[in-house]
Amino acid sequence: MDRLKKQIDFLIEIDKLKGILRQSLVLEGTRRENDTEHSWHMATSAFILREYYKKDVDMERVIKMVLIHDVVEILAGDTPAYSDYSAEEKYQKEVASAKQTFGILPDDQREEYIALWNEFEDMETDESKFANACDRFQGFIQNVTSDAHTWRKFSPKKSRILKRMRPIIEYMPEVYNGYIKDYLQKYIDLGVVEDDFPIKAVVTDMDGTFLATDKSISDENREVVAKVIDKGLEFVVASGRDSVSIKELVKDISGIKYIISLNGARVYKNDEIIYEASIDEDVSYDILSKASEINLEYSATGEKNIYYSQLDLEYKNIINNPNSGLNFICDKEKKNILKDKYQKLVFYNDKEKFKVLRDYVNEKYSDKVNIFDSGDRIMDIVSKETNKGKGLRIVAEDMGIALDEIIAFGDNENDLSMLEEVIYSVAMGNSLDIVKEKVRYVGKTNNESGVAKFLNLFLKLD
Known part of the structure; x- marks a missing residue:
């Protein structure tokens, strides 16, 4: 007993x-x-x-x-x-x-x-x-339902609350993003919780954002990447470009671990694919057929094949590189459409024809693909499972950080899904008005090294 x-x-x-x-x-x-x-x-x-x-x-x-x-x-x-x-x-x-x-x-x-x-x-x-x-x-x-009782009593800063929430951020990100993030921001906006800007990652679009108009990377932007990484933060690239093109552009910049390419259709960590989504083969074939019918120029990026009537400029320095791992298939007459698992379809130059194709795609495949302008008279189509915002969520979850610990930069319609995911969203001075209206901050233009100028000030890097 x-x-x-x-x-x-x-x-x-x-x-x-x-x-x-x-x-x-x-x-x-x-x-x-x-x-x-x-x-x-x-x-x-x-x-x-x-x-x-x-x-x-x-x-x-x-x-x-x-x-x-x-x-x-x-x-x-x-x-x-x-x-x-x-x-x-x-x-x-x-x-x-x-x-x-x-x-x-x-x-x-x-x-x-x-x-x-x-x-x-x-x-x-x-x-x-x-x-x-x-x-x-x-x-x-308990804090949400008591009007932030303990936060009002002890006045914790945002970084301390995020430290407390870290197990949820790392192991149950859907709960954090679906519930906690917005309530926390509410009390930051009310002044109950001080925002001490606990940034853990920077993500930037390339064309029109990190790149100048001539597609070069300024010395100031190069230098800011090193500063960000030295500070212990991740520097993430999110682009409509293929990873091959992105790597060519940033080959002289070390320390970039994550790449979101093809508007989120592929996400890389240390050169390994951690996410990939393709457009249904029959859907992409029908869209390319419609583009051919209205005589709209296009390029389609598959796992290995680049099928095109007009070569995407991102590949101009790669097409003759035998080590690129890509097969380039030209079809100027648009008569032999290659059926493949494409991650991205790109269309060029003619906004009137863009509208015809967009209307066609939205009517038939709005539940299967995302379609958006990507700048420089370009329109992109990717899988419905794909956008830069989802790519950023995948990266954040892999890093074990919250979306509201990230600064994101962009300039165009294809960046909106990413910019809307984060609290610290920055539009370039050259951005579309619709982008400027949706973000928290507007910086300098891409030709003024706007990314570097904003980061140097915001993160106190100088």
């Missing part, structure tokens, strides 16, 4: 959690929440939000962690997440509390629950990462 007595003594001891008050208010905002209410709500969150955590987890183990993670606060007390405290001192107090409180249990259960508590704290297993994400989510919604 000694075993049973120890177990009952433990159950009596943890009833004290009902009296441990947290800084968060219950959802009605009428009183402070206690630890048992927090653990129950967190456990329910784990069941409800399970679908957003992409790894397989042992849910019994997750729920055990959730239910016991705050038992240490019976002796150690609650430490407000946004207060000033010593993390080391907090941890040592909680370790001592864990040994004493779980020590009431029989030896096997004591070892199991101390191990579970340590697993939660270390956040190295999939189960502990999920449990921590649920913990941070539960605390966040």
